[in-house]
Amino acid sequence: MPRVLVLLVRLALAVGSGLLLAASFEPVGLPWLLPFAVAGFFLSVRGARSRVGFVVGLAFGISFYFTHIVWMRSSVGADAWVGLAGVEALFYAALGAILPPLSRLPLWPLWVAAAWSTMEFVRSAWPFSGMPWGRLAYAVIDTPVAPSMAYVGATGVSFGLALLGALLTWLLVARRGRHLLGVAGIVAVLAAIAVADVRPWRAGETxxxxxxxxxxxxxxxxxxxxxxxxxxxxxxxxxxxxxxxxxxxxxxxxxxxxxxxxxxxxxxxxxxxxxxxxxxxxxxxxxxxxxxxxxxxxxxxxxxxxxxxxxxxxxxxxxxxxxxxxxxxxxxxxxxxxxxxxxxxxxxxxxxxxxxxxxxxxxxxxxxxxxxxxxxxxxxxxxxxxxxxxxxxxxxxxxxxxxxxxxxxxxxxxxxxxxxxxxxxxxxxxxxxxxxxxxxxxxxxxxxxxxxxxxxxxxxxxxxxALTPAVRMGAWPGRALSVVTIVGLVLAALTRRRRRSVGPAPQHDVPDAPDAPDAPDQEMSLT
Known part of the structure; x- marks a missing residue:
């Protein structure tokens, strides 16, 4: 497939996924779209080089954030809307740049979900005081996911939803017969949500x-x-x-x-x-x-x-x-x-x-x-x-x-x-x-x-x-996931350097790992 056509497909998928994510929030309010929107974004950057991931991530960020805070255009002004949405879109561009190397690691859904949560954690505090609007967790009110807020907070809920999206992506791209681990992961996430929904945090009034x-x-x-x-x-x-x-x-x-x-x-x-x-x-x-x-x-x-x-x-x-x-x-x-x-x-x-x-x-x-x-x-x-x-x-x-x-x-x-x-x-x-x-x-x-x-x-x-577990943990989930993301990027860099120094392995030595995506071919890259 020609490189330009591949890029256009990636961009179209990213833009569509960004609009799906915007529709998860008010005023449309369809939160069940969340994992599919995230999965679409992960799929749009899969196998790309980092510079392509940056461009595709920027397209996703623009389609999501400009739509999500469109209320700023009529209430505050078009200049403020463009400025704020443009800055926030850059965070999704940066995320798109780091996802490809992370997605080549074993158990990559965990790494990319941590990266998503880290991106939200960082942009909620920086630059200046940050802008938390549009975190995945903020779309789940009146859903079975909402009670999880008391246990793991907004950062934990966003991580769970991003992981669910990553696991859905895994099911789409896994090799034949290698879907069991992805299914098990989805079941585990849904089970955790169900437990929190059935046994929500409660405390007596004093x-x-x-x-x-x-x-x-x-x-x-x-x-x-x-x-x-x-x-x-x-x-x-x-x-x-x-x-x-x-x-x-x-x-x-x-x-x-x-x-x-x-x-x-x-x-x-x-x-x-x-x-x-x-x-x-x-x-x-x-x-x-x-x-x-x-x-x-x-x-x-x-x-x-x-x-x-x-x-x-x-x-x-x-x-x-x-x-x-x-x-x-x-x-x-x-x-x-x-x-x-x-x-x-x-x-x-x-x-x-x-x-x-x-x-x-x-x-x-x-x-x-x-x-x-x-x-x-x-x-x-x-x-x-x-x-x-x-x-x-x-x-x-x-x-x-x-x-x-x-x-x-x-x-x-x-x-x-x-x-x-x-x-x-x-x-x-x-x-x-x-x-x-x-x-x-x-x-x-x-x-x-x-x-x-x-x-x-x-x-x-x-x-x-009484204090909820989320309040007791405070900012530590965000900090921990940030460390996980940094470790993942270091491992990805070391793995890439090792492959370059050793050279390509013989075909029969390549492991058929269920958690490693196929290596991208040349036409999947923008040079």
């Missing part, structure tokens, strides 16, 4: 709280909290005071604390008199702590995105600061170097948001609470660190108004539900205008507000102390 999540709504077009930011704050204050009135009238249960969303005040609530007065009135009326989402001034060039525990007796106290501000969305990397290029995002973002560093939970109504702000919920470190340090409940403060007319809000809510399973905690979500909700430790939705409405979710939630 207490209860009544928590009210306020979704105050956003005036005007609904996708811009700055359109009338003072009305946004008034909406949340008025909804809280109405709840207080209902409690006094006996038509609502008294909350132990109230949760407001990110950007419930878009100006510094300590310096702005109007917003401060609205918050104080709401807190005094409620008579319980209110966790306010506010933008707090640092200096002339820096700002903090914080969840502030506002007590009716002692005023503002403990704070959680957002750990993962969005580069080119909430701060400008290398601003000193780019200074003077006053256009686009550089002109819009006048001050850089400072990342928080504390790993300790905040204390609200006498209870340790793990807080996360917006995209923080997609990162492994934020909630796991706080839960490991004693948090008995999880709260998520998010604005999401920018994305309210897109499917980003469904993707984020799915990730949040998976975090409830992974941490083994109730999760209370407050959004400015959607999606707000209360989620149980098994991921099911206890209550949810309709987008673009003013709603108060006043629900009793359980408190838990």
């Amino acid at each position: 207490g209860h709280l009544q928590v009210a999540a306020v979704q105050g709504n956003v005036p005007g077009p609904g996708n811009d909290v700055l359109y009338d930011h003072r009305q946004v704050t008034r909406n949340h204050a008025e909804a809280t005071m109405k709840l207080a009135g209902d409690v006094r009238a006996g038509t609502a249960k008294a909350p132990d604390f109230v949760l407001w969303p990110e950007n419930s005040t878009a100006v510094d609530p300590f310096e702005d008199g109007a917003d401060n007065a609205a918050i104080v009135s709401a807190v005094q009326s409620a008579g319980v702590p209110v966790v306010v989402g506010g933008m707090v001034n640092g200096d002339a060039t820096h700002v903090y995105n914080q969840g502030i525990v506002w007590d009716p007796a002692t005023g503002p106290g403990q704070r959680y600061t957002k750990h993962h501000p969005v580069p080119f969305g909430e701060y400008i990397p290398f601003r000193d170097i780019l200074n003077g290029w006053n256009f686009g995002r550089l002109a819009i973002i006048g001050r850089d948001m400072v990342a928080g560093t504390s790993k300790d939970p905040i204390t609200v109504a006498g209870t340790k609470v793990a807080d996360a702000i917006c995209f923080d919920v997609a990162y492994d470190d934020v909630l796991d660190d706080q839960v490991a340090r004693g948090a008995r409940l999880v709260t998520v403060q998010t604005s999401n108004a920018t994305f309210i007319f897109t499917h980003q809000i469904e993707q984020q809510f799915a990730i949040t539900r998976l975090r409830a399973i992974e941490t083994g905690r109730y999760v209370v979500v407050a959004s400015t205008n959607g999606l707000s909700g209360v989620i149980a430790p098994d991921g099911h939705v206890v209550a949810k507000a309709q987008p673009r409405t003013t709603t108060v979710l006043d629900e009793q939630v359980g408190l838990l102390d």
Whole structure:
């Protein structure tokens, strides 16, 4: 087959597989496509040289990631969409470059699945703070795979799904009579999933709280909290005071604390008199702590995105600061170097948001609470660190108004539900205008507000102390799989060097290994 035609076939398979993977997530939401999409990608680079694998991997990454986060095009801007999706596609290109040598090792499905998980682990933390969106694990809510999150976390679930895809590839390419090991591997993965589904992680509740999540709504077009930011704050204050009135009238249960969303005040609530007065009135009326989402001034060039525990007796106290501000969305990397290029995002973002560093939970109504702000919920470190340090409940403060007319809000809510399973905690979500909700430790939705409405979710939630295996392991699965991938690449390089020094073996000496793919012929390479 001509080399150009082979390359075109590879590219077509990669693009189709990338689109299948995108369809596994919201808004299409067909997670059963996941292993087939991964298998298609592995097959598209099988037998290729690394430079061909890079090109094919880039095609896969472009078709998947540009589709997966297409919501950025209409909500943030085409420039941000192209820039972010382009950077993330390069990770799949790098993966495509290292898969061919790894696929020549014995038991290659294990090596390539580890490489996939390592790629996700790295791109979730780098460059800057990384971008976890699109991890395989984030598509499995409402499937039998979801309970596995409590045992092995997002990294472990992604590894299992990638391994399943690799084993499916093995069945397609294995020599005659050599499929038994691949079938056994698939059965083992499915059995592990079934065990977690039949025996999900459970722990007894050690207490209860009544928590009210306020979704105050956003005036005007609904996708811009700055359109009338003072009305946004008034909406949340008025909804809280109405709840207080209902409690006094006996038509609502008294909350132990109230949760407001990110950007419930878009100006510094300590310096702005109007917003401060609205918050104080709401807190005094409620008579319980209110966790306010506010933008707090640092200096002339820096700002903090914080969840502030506002007590009716002692005023503002403990704070959680957002750990993962969005580069080119909430701060400008290398601003000193780019200074003077006053256009686009550089002109819009006048001050850089400072990342928080504390790993300790905040204390609200006498209870340790793990807080996360917006995209923080997609990162492994934020909630796991706080839960490991004693948090008995999880709260998520998010604005999401920018994305309210897109499917980003469904993707984020799915990730949040998976975090409830992974941490083994109730999760209370407050959004400015959607999606707000209360989620149980098994991921099911206890209550949810309709987008673009003013709603108060006043629900009793359980408190838990036990730690899931996933929280106990923390980042170690990702680190371990990264080491496995590095070892695999070293072994592949040594094996290639040995073959070159020894020369081709006689035909009768070549082992008929079931786990070694056929050597590529010349027309399978791009020179």
